[in-house]
Amino acid sequence: MSITIPILAQEPDFIVVDKPAGLDFHSQDGSAGLVQLVRAQTGLAELYAVHRLDKLTSGLLLLARSSAAASALGELFSQHQIRKYYLAISAHKPSKKQGKVRGGIEKGRGGSYRLVREGGQLAITQFFSYGLGEGLRLFALKPLTGRTHQLRVTLKSLGSPILGDNRYGGSESDRGYLHAYELAFSLHGHTYHYQCPPSTGTAFLTTACSAQLASLGSLDALPWPAA
Template sequence: MKEFTIEKNDAGQRLDRFVTKTVPLLPASLLQKYIRLKRIKLNGKGAKQDAKLALGDNIQMYINDEFFEAPSEENAYLKITEPQLDIVYEDENILLVNKKAGVLCHSDGAWSYNTLIAHIQAYLYAERAWRPREENAFAPALCNRIDRNTQGIVIAAKNAEALRVMNEKIKNREVEKYYLAVVSGPMRPAAGKLEGYIFKDAVKNQVFVSDRSVAGSKTAVTEYRTLAVQNGLSLLECRLITGRTHQIRAQLSHAGHPLLGDGKYGSGKTNRQYGENGQALCSYRLVFGFKTDAGILQYLSGREFKIAKVDFVEKYFNIN
């Protein structure tokens, strides 16, 4: 139990707002529940959440210690009582989740609890598949990341050995990643390979593509094939050979076929023509093509997982 005495600067505010400020990790649903159950008391008695606080009031909080910790990415899961996840596959070692466009994989500098990793950890915590107070070091972690505005499958490891093996397989390119992309105009040829060099401007958080090597650049290779052409748009399946930042978006733009809805590398005119402000890119399929032993994950070798429905495919091509 923790006690707080209301000082001059806190007098006059509501009880629930004081608790929210004092215990930032406490979810709103638990705050309401704890007030109702009198686990949060005002001057030794139960009180309503809109009770006004006065100078010298005493507040007692019967709340677990972890909720009083300073907010960080490591404890953001505590803020989530109803995890929002679209699970593609799960077993005792890994979790494959369909990340929605607009969702961050991790916090982007400022603390945020509404990230994919926080929802995954909250889900595993609620399912008792992860007991953070009993773990010495490991917390469920992401093995790959996807841009905020891109939909797709993200791999999460439930234990340290699964994380080590999966990271090694991704590094050695034994996990094949396929994307669906809608671009402007027909590709010529209809299937092929985009090869070039990418260098990143960290200040602008933007990459640039060159046909020749320049200082600081890295090779970038993307295979593609056309699946459909309709109404001035092409649906492509792209396979990453290398995994550079914004690789598909930047290479398609450099090739003269910008991604539909892409606000950074795309065509504003084309985006306005189709009324599209969400980029039509989805990491929809994973193939675990292990070439060497995968230890505890060997059972995944040769298996393929994909997202059953991709909205922009149905919207523009009526296929999936």
């Protein structure tokens, strides 16, 4: 089955795409991954990955259009100068409604990761949560680090595993409810700001969720807890 990747912006240095949920980032077992599909779709042979999203995660992704642009964007990511914001939905109420989670991420069993008080790679995530009714909660997430499975592990640690995230104890659902919603950064004197609402997932597309997102506006402007 052919998959069309939504192209949200084409800039001189990079393009912005909306990654579908359930699609592997890299090609696997003969199936084309995101980067290969975008290359074929756009005819841009030179596309470089500068960050990635898990298979279950949808949303905003940057692909550099040259090795020089990849180096510049990679440097911004490494210096935490690209502000990333995610949405998640859980069927479980968190231990606290907003705040910051700080700990170490280390490998667990079977390809999973876990949050530990000491050791591991430092992971810091700021968050707000909002009730959506019917037992669901929407999370606005701002990761200050970029560890493997960071947001998935963080929400599990709050007692609110992501809906559809079977690896970390999330309730069964039609998809994994983690979405890269907003990106903001400056490059070569230009300021860029992208926002991409989720386009799939029954829980993301409810009236309650849409209304909450409309009331929040830009997540970049929220009064985030102190880092």
